[in-house]
Amino acid sequence: MSPIVEVEAVRKRFGTAVVLEGVSFQIRAGSVVAIIGRSGSGKSTALRCINRLETIDEGRIRVCGQDVTSPQLDVNRLHRDVGIVFQSYNLFPHLTAEENVTLAPRLVLRLPRAAQRALAERVLAQVGLAEKAQSYPSQLSGGQQQRVAIARSLAMTPKLMLFDEITSALDPELTGEVLKVIEGLARNGMSMILVTHEMGFARKVADHVIFMHSGKVWEEGPAAVLDAPKTDELRQFLGNGL
């Protein structure tokens, strides 16, 4: 079975600053991958390149059978297959939780009204917020907003989910409820890439860890690499993080 994500020798600059310096990795369907590293290591940029939020200067990226780097790419099709959740939730503030969740299924998938209802109920229940369907984002806590954002992505039944430091803006006590949702998704076999600072969580949920350092994949392997770092950089990173 071919990998769901193939990143090959990707280079990217912002002006004169090189952010990605020949990054390559592959991700199998159904796996949970954690990308870790310091701020500025290029991990968020790498994630954003996967669903074309950033363009790249060199290299090739294939996601769900689509060539992300091709100029002929149907970006909307890519975005139907790949969901993303952001650090700052980015819920639509003028819509209720249910409306946030059903907006894209209604407009893009043209789901009939009854099916929208059922879908909203199902995905909101999945993140433990069935009773908040009629709440506006401003009436929800950070952790609840982030869970609605996850539900909003799930409603499009993506083949791959990207998580960009989704707990970084949350208090520790709210982090747990969000991570629990991710664990549930992992159990259901969802393919996921998480850019994260939560080392304990990466160790527990990820079956593959990628450590990025100064724009390169410095070290990668099963979660066990976190227990036996081969490079000084990873050792230092883990030392500071814990």
Add this chain to the structure above:
Amino acid sequence: MTGLTNAQLLFMLRGFGWTIALSLLAFAGGGLLGFALALARVYAPRPVRAMAMLYIKLIQGTPLLILLFLTYFGLPAMGLVVDPLVAVALGLSTYASAYLGEIWRGSLEAVPRAQEEAAACLALSWRQRMVHVILPQAVKIATPPTVGFMVQIVKNTSLASAIGFIELVRAGQMINNATFRPFIVFVLIAALYFALCYPLSAWSRRLEGKFDVAHR
């Protein structure tokens, strides 16, 4: 009581009707063009954006009176004969478009960029992102300053009197010339403008308060 005949009062009220009509025309025309300008300023390719900006700077830097002279005297001089009403509506719309365009550009830009990104990541097309995500939020932000600007439009229709268009001020001048009761005539004019503008500004203030609360 006013020393004016009913016919004279009626004549002024008809002028007032034209003031309202001109305001609505200016708002409709200026709104249409202003919306296009705002979209161009935020989303169009660079050259179009620059042209929209030049237009706005040019119009904002020109007195409305000159714009009215240009459409009323300038267009016929160029061989384009237009109805006076069309000329005045055109001049006022041009003026309103430059200001509404800027107000609405600011409102569009006040919606966080991340909102559009999030919508794009849900596979919404540009039009869907606009209609369902950006505009509903921008409209909320834009409403108080837009209603506030309507007051300016109403008052500035009075400049149409300078080219002989019989709206409220011009009607009043004519009555004053016939009766020579300047005090009563111009107080009446002021009162009518106030009756139109005060509710608008009160509404604008109320909206500001309301949306502020929603934003906290």
